[in-house]
Amino acid sequence: MTRKRLLEKSKKERRKKRKNKKKKDGNAAAEKESETLVISVDFSGMVDDEFLKRLGLEKGTRKVINHEERAKVLRAMDGCSYKAAAGGSLSNSLVALARLGGGQPIAGPALNVALAGSVGSDPLGGFYRSKLRRANVIFLSAPVKDGTTGTVIVLTTSDAQRTMLAYQGTSSRINYDPCLADAITKTNILVVEGYLFELPDTVRTISRVCEEAREHGALVAITASDVSCIERHYDDYREIMANYADIVFANSEEAKAFCHFSSNESPLSATRYLSHFVPLVSVIDGPKGSYIGVKGEAIYIPPSPCVPVDTCGAGDAYASGILYGNKVLGLGYKMLLGWRSHFQSTAGTQHFGQI
Secondary structure: OOHHHHHHHHHHHHHHHOOOOOOOOOOHHHOEEEEEOOOEEEEEEEOOHHHHHHOOOOOOOEEEOOHHHHHHHHHHOOOOOEEEEEEOHHHHHHHHHHHOOOOOOOOOOOOEEEEEOOOEOOHHHHHHHHHHHHOOEEEOOOOEOOOOOOEEEEEEOOOOOEEEEEEOHHHHOOOOOHHHHHHHHHOOEEEEOHHHHHOOOOHHHHHHHHHHHHHOOOEEEEEOOOHHHHHHOHHHHHHHHHHHOOEEEEEHHHHHHHHOOOOOOOHHHHHHHHOOOOOEEEEEOHHHOEEEEEOOEEEEEOOOOOOOOOOOOHHHHHHHHHHHHHHHOOOOHHHHOOOHHHHHHHHHHHOOOOO
16 A cells, blocks of 8 residues: 555544544634743854854754753853844744734734743743743743753854754653643644654654644644754654644755655645645745645745845744634635735744744
8 A cells, every 4th residue: 555545544544533522613713722842042143154164063054962062152152142032943933823813913813822841940941931921921831840941052144044053951851741731632733843753752742742632623733843853753753744734834855855855856846745645734945935735736935025134933933824824714725825925024024933
């Protein structure tokens, strides 16, 4: 049996299993929402290419670092202009979701947004929780005693390219605790960050969370996160996508990695291929625009003209716009095309998805 037929069979079995489940009321999208993610405090700074060369860093890449390496980079940043923010890809999306609705910048219901995750009891953990509260995002989980909060150092050059250094800390442990179990029964949107596949023993937690979310009528989305992450954990990604995903978010290179396509293949082809296995596929291609794929059909969306100030968090805010439009406003994919590229350009010029 082909992979495509296996995936279709799996989805039919899941639909049959949920057939007699009670459906949520159509207005339930305005109720509490929660997501699970790797949490971090971001240190974002503007640097030049020479700075990256001195530290032996390749521009535009992501690297996992240890405690000593983090200290070395932060020492090198002394004298540089940088800021600290409550970060993580999905927390950026949560902040953007919390800012949507109520007429600004989209006319629709405001959301109650909650987050379950893992932070340490250190000062950075307190900083993270306080920043989320200011952004109207409820943090559900108690801090881990004697734990250290993860950090991501984001080094941005003048061409808006980001080099990211991730220290996982306590955020490398994701447990299905009572707090998370309760939140999942109330959620309407669940987003699984691809970086979670890098953490030991998390695939079982991801599967359990996704299954519970789907049983309670939630929309489940998967973010690709990184090409190297996809290559290392390809089978785990595909299992979760085949069994639970309603939406997949990826950039053009990540979409090709999912398809085992060469770099010469077009993002349009990758989007079209993926849409045979996932109901809705969203692929961004930087300044070139983006794509939506549904049922074997892929459509290109040209970008809205803008001058990028900082691309950090823009893709995360872009994803939140798709989630809000699809789940809360009930827009079909063709209606989403009318405003999604404008939303992305807004995110890139107004720090919309950052705290």
